Amino acid sequence: MSGHRLERKEVEPPGAFDDLSNAQRLLDAGVLVDRAALRPVCIDTVRKRQIQTDDQSGRAKNMAKPHLKVVSPTTVNRTVIPRRRRNGDLRTREYLTEHEVERLIETAKRNRHGHRDTTMVLVAYRHGLRAAELVDLRWDQVDFKTATLHVRRVKQGTPSTHPILGDELRALRRLQREQDKSTYVFTSERGAPFGTAGFARMVERAGVEAKLGFKVHPHMLRHACGYALANRGHDTRALQAYLGHKNIQHTVRYTELSSTRFKNFWRE
DSSP states (O other): OOOOOOOOOOOOOTTSOOSHHHHHHHHHTTEEEETTTTEEEEHHHHHHHHEEEOTTTOOEEEOSOTTOOOOOOOSSSTTSOOOOOOHHHHOSOSOOOHHHHHHHHHHHTTSTTHHHHHHHHHHHHHHTOOHHHHHTOBGGGEETTTTEEEEOOSTTOOOEEEEOOHHHHHHHHHHHHHSOSOSBSSBOTTSOBOOHHHHHHHHHHHHHHTTOSSOOOTHHHHHHHHHHHHHTTOOHHHHHHHHTOSSTHHHHHHHHTOGGGGTTTTOO
């Protein structure tokens, strides 16, 4: 079988047709049409670029872009996901002091929904709530008559009942009056439950505005609660019940760094 070449069909130049009827005519003639740019592309031309027969053997050989060659990638570890930096590289500690929490609350007051945001920070700090526990807080967990909060924990934590102080109680009453009727305590502008990601962004922005000098995340409020109660002399078992830890080893960290342990070391 002698070699042969696929002949190119004569097609109309670009711009020779302007409507879909002419485009359909070219399609019937065996021409692919780019409808967006109205440019005809001949099927035989495409095949001619890719396949060319050998005159002697009659076998087809690949002639597609012979000037290209395989090169190794220049990127290093392109498919490797960059690792997150350790917390110790980002900040020196994972908790806030009482003064820093106050600065965070004062800064959150200047937000568009200042009262809601300050109440979220205050409740999370006073009761050592995780972000998921805070946004899932419902009004049936708040008992205004007895000034108590029924805390439900995640991560198989131990539920407990916490007292609500006066300033926190007044803030919750005001929030309930100003809020559209909802079963959740903290809601967005559209009445939907507040999300953990939104709370994290709000806390991070407040930390930047307060110029704390390091990146703040919501779990630092829970640690701040544990360290604040430990510095006031509360025992480890009481802290474990208050924070809902199933394992007391998670509570020991707060009493280990408490400054009250060394209060009377150098006194006569």
